[in-house]
Amino acid sequence: MPTPRPTYDLVIAANRLPVDKVVGDDGEVEWRRSPGGLVTAMESVMRTQPGAWVGWAGDAGEAPEPFDEDGIHLHPVPLSTDEVRDYYEGFSNDTLWPIYHDVIVPATFHREWWSSYQTVNRRFAEAVSEVAAEGATVWVQDYQLQLVPALLRRLRPDVRIGWFNHIPFPPVELFAQLPWRAQLLDGLLGADFLGFQRQADARNFVRACRQLLGAQTKRDRVTVEGSHRQVRAAAIPISVDFHGLEELAKRPDVMARAREIRESLGDPKVLMLGVDRLDYTKGIRHRLKAYEELLSERRIGPPEVTLVQVATPSRERVDAYRILRGEIEQTVGRINGELGKIGAPAVHYLHHSYPREEMAALFQAADVMLVTPLRDGMNLVAKEYVTCRHDLGGALVLSEFTGAWHELHQAFACNPHDIEGLKQTILRAINTPAKDKQRIMKALRRRVSDHDVQRWAARYLAALAAAPDLPQAEPRN
Ligand code: ADP
Ligand code: G6P
Numbered sequence: 001m002p003t004p005r006p007t008y009d010l011v012i013a014a015n016r017l018p019v020d021k022v023v024g025d026d027g028e029v030e031w032r033r034s035p036g037g038l039v040t041a042m043e044s045v046m047r048t049q050p051g052a053w054v055g056w057a058g059d060a061g062e063a064p065e066p067f068d069e070d071g072i073h074l075h076p077v078p079l080s081t082d083e084v085r086d087y088y089e090g091f092s093n094d095t096l097w098p099i100y101h102d103v104i105v106p107a108t109f110h111r112e113w114w115s116s117y118q119t120v121n122r123r124f125a126e127a128v129s130e131v132a133a134e135g136a137t138v139w140v141q142d143y144q145l146q147l148v149p150a151l152l153r154r155l156r157p158d159v160r161i162g163w164f165n166h167i168p169f170p171p172v173e174l175f176a177q178l179p180w181r182a183q184l185l186d187g188l189l190g191a192d193f194l195g196f197q198r199q200a201d202a203r204n205f206v207r208a209c210r211q212l213l214g215a216q217t218k219r220d221r222v223t224v225e226g227s228h229r230q231v232r233a234a235a236i237p238i239s240v241d242f243h244g245l246e247e248l249a250k251r252p253d254v255m256a257r258a259r260e261i262r263e264s265l266g267d268p269k270v271l272m273l274g275v276d277r278l279d280y281t282k283g284i285r286h287r288l289k290a291y292e293e294l295l296s297e298r299r300i301g302p303p304e305v306t307l308v309q310v311a312t313p314s315r316e317r318v319d320a321y322r323i324l325r326g327e328i329e330q331t332v333g334r335i336n337g338e339l340g341k342i343g344a345p346a347v348h349y350l351h352h353s354y355p356r357e358e359m360a361a362l363f364q365a366a367d368v369m370l371v372t373p374l375r376d377g378m379n380l381v382a383k384e385y386v387t388c389r390h391d392l393g394g395a396l397v398l399s400e401f402t403g404a405w406h407e408l409h410q411a412f413a414c415n416p417h418d419i420e421g422l423k424q425t426i427l428r429a430i431n432t433p434a435k436d437k438q439r440i441m442k443a444l445r446r447r448v449s450d451h452d453v454q455r456w457a458a459r460y461l462a463a464l465a466a467a468p469d470l471p472q473a474e475p476r477n
Contacts, residue, residue, distance in 0.1 A: 005066075007133035008073060010051035013124055015092070015144035017074050018043045020058030034058060035277060035312055035353065037238075037380040038142060038166045044241035045457040046072045052131045054124060060084045077127050079120065086116035089318050092144045098320075099178060100143060100170050101281045101375040105320040107177065114180050118147060121187070125151035132159050137464060140191070142166045147183070150190025162464040163191045166238065167377040168403075169201035172208045181212055189215075189224050192467035194233040195460050197377045197403040202233040232467055236460050237403055240383045242452035249360040249388040257357070258364035266344055270305040270430050273366035275359070275381050276373075277314040278351070280324050283372035283399060283416040284311065288331050288347070290422040295339040295346055299427065303344035307370075308362065310350045325351075363388035368429045371398045372416040378403035382411070383448045392438040392445075395429040397422075407451065410443045 018039050019031040033039065046053060052073040057064055063078035079088065090113035098107040125148045132138055138156075140148045140163040149161050175181055185208060188194060196202040202220060209215040209222045216223040221230045248254060262271060272291070276282035291307055294300045311328065315321045332349045340346045354362075363369070369385040382404040385396055398404060398411035405413060412432075414425040 005130065006073070007136070008050070008052040008131055009133050009136050010049060010139070011054060011128055011132045011136055012042060012046065012051065012139045012141060013054040013128050013145055013148060014038060014042060014141035015056055015088070017053060017055035017057055017076060018046075018072070019069065019074070021064060023059065033353075035314060037378065040380055041166075041238050041240070041453050041456075042141065043072075044244060044453050048454070054127050054131060056088075073131070075127060075131050077120075077124055083116050083120055085317075086110075086113045087120040088144070089315065091117040093315050093318050094320070095178070096143045097167070099174055100167050102168075102170070103174060104280050104374050109179055111179075121145060121147035122151055124148050125155060128152055129155040129159075132156060134158055136160070137461065138162070139164065139460075139464070147187035148190075150187045153190040160464060160467070161191045162193045162195065162460065162467075163188060164195040164236075164238075164460065165197065165201065165377070168198070168375060169196055169204045169208075171204050172211050175204070175208050176212060181208070185209055185213055189222060189231050191231060193464045194231060195236045195463070196233065197235065197237050198406055199235040201377075202235050205233045229468055232463070234463065236456060236463065237407060237451070238378050238380070239448060239451050239453045239456045240380055240387055241454070242387050242449045245356075245360065245384060245387045246390055246449075248356060249364060250390055251357075254357050254361050255364065257361035261361055261365040265306055265308070265348065266303050268302070268304060268306045270300070270367045271365055272305065272307040272368040272370055272426075273362060274307070274309040274311075274370045274372075275362070276311060278311040278321065278325055278328065279314055280320055281373055281375050283374045284309070284328055285324075285331065286374070286416040286419065286422065287370050287372045288328070288335065290419050290426060291347070292331070292335050292339070293419065294423050294426065295335070299423075300430070301339070302341055302346045305430075306344065306346065306348065308348045308350070308366070310352070310354070310362070312353055313351060359384070360388050364391070364393075367394055368426065369394060369396050370426070371396065371402065371404070372414060372422065373399050373402050374416055376402040376404075380404075382408060386441060386444040386448055389441055389445065392441045393434075394441060395432065395437050396441075396444065397425055397429050407447055408444050410440045 016034045020034045022030045022032050054075045056079050057076045060081040063076035066075045094108045098105050136159045138159050138161050149163050206217050210217045220234050221232050223230050332347045335347050336345045363385045371382045379402040396411040399416050412425050412429045414422050
């Protein structure tokens with residue numbers, strides 16, 4: 001008889017596993033850390049509690065066998081080449097992603113993509129139901145898996161189901177464009193508790209249920225039609241592993257590397273930094289435009305001021321991402337060609353992923369951190385930057401269109417659409433006296449330290465445990 005597979009009291013399901021399988025030209029298999037904030041946050045949470053992580057290993061074809069890594073049980077779910085194209089690149093990242101991010105680029109609707117999304121969500125629900133112990137807590141993550149809650153409830157009515165949206169939830173006027181809007185809402189209403197980054201996101205969801213499903217709603221609760229179940233939708237903003245990252249940033253080798261980075265850039269007076277996935281939501285073009293204008297107006301310039309832009313490769317087969325990469329690289333080329341100097345380029349552009357140590361060193365080296373998204377669920381880079389500034393140095397320029405801004409009010413706030421305003425904010429971040437900047441940095445760090453990722457997970461799991469919030473049973477006669 002085959003030995004039964006182990007089951008787990010805590011199971012998380014996310015489109016991606018924390019590691020990606022990469023097969024080299026020589027057929028050699030290598031596991032690399034997956035990109036994005038979801039993985040950064042959930043990995044820190046799962047390392048401190050036993051559980052299983054159900055997700056895709058990042059390449060098409062058969063899934064690797066389940067395995068354990070750093071105390072987490074990883075349970076890979078396969079995606080075929082067509083599913084990578086239709087479910088992942090198509091429906092998740094070319095239909096939902098633009099709709100959920102204010103339609104910064106137009107969304108594409110294809111019925112085959114939707115069909116693939118349904119198939120893959122079903123597969124995830126089945127995989128979760130295999131590894132979840134009786135009465136387990138299942139925590140579903142993000143927009144790629146919105147049908148899993150209802151599908152899983154049908155397969156496993158015994159488990160408690162939560163879902164957390166790492167990205168914004170759009171206003172009903174935009175969400176209503178989706179031809180499959182009712183199915184998506186029904187999918188989510190299979191959960192006991194739904195978590196969002198901002199109150200506005202939770203409110204958008206409740207309003208969509210009321211207006212598009214005709215569901216009864218009261219404050220943060222939606223009553224599911226045909227049952228007496230109530231689903232609560234509330235904001236629990238995600239964060240970073242403050243103490244773990246701060247400890248890393250205090251390591252002498254990391255601090256030495258920060259000094260080395262500045263030296264190798266010619267010890268500029270002001271080092272500005274941008275760190276983003278190469279995504280149109282991040283406002284990289286707006287940032288470069290403001291920077292280019294400041295240079296050409298000679299208000300700043302190399303070698304005294306320089307910019308390092310780290311742009312992580314992302315979703316490279318989706319058209320909007322391919323086009324963006326071309327535009328960014330052309331702009332960087334133009335800025336350096338016209339405004340750089342020999343030995344002092346105006347922009348250092350790096351299209352790579354780096355180890356955590358190198359990121360921490362970069363954050364410490366930077367005098368001004370530019371976080372200028374047009375729309376972002378949270379933006380963990382902003383929180384990572386302040387976490388790494390135990391020296392109280394540096395200044396954070398932060399877009400009002402990020403979840404992070406709702407917590408980090410003291411930062412140098414900007415509207416990235418307002419290029420003139422963004423330029424003024426950058427100059428202010430450079431010129432504010434060091435003493436005032438230290439005071440600001442202290443306040444920002446206190447906020448992140450008091451609201452770290454461990455506290456986020458504990459709050460989320462407590463809210464999920466308190467659900468479902470059933471109405472009082474009718475007294476029997
Ligand atoms: P998103 O999830 O949209 O990519 P976040 O800012 O929330 O945006 O999270 C990005 C995460 O990826 C952060 O933890 C950040 O440190 C990490 N990251 C971004 N760029 C790189 C890079 N080039 N190398 C390594 N890690 C990166
Ligand atoms: C954001 C999303 C995550 C996603 C990450 C990286 O953080 O919220 O769900 O994993 O971006 O994107 P990718 O498409 O490479 O997984």
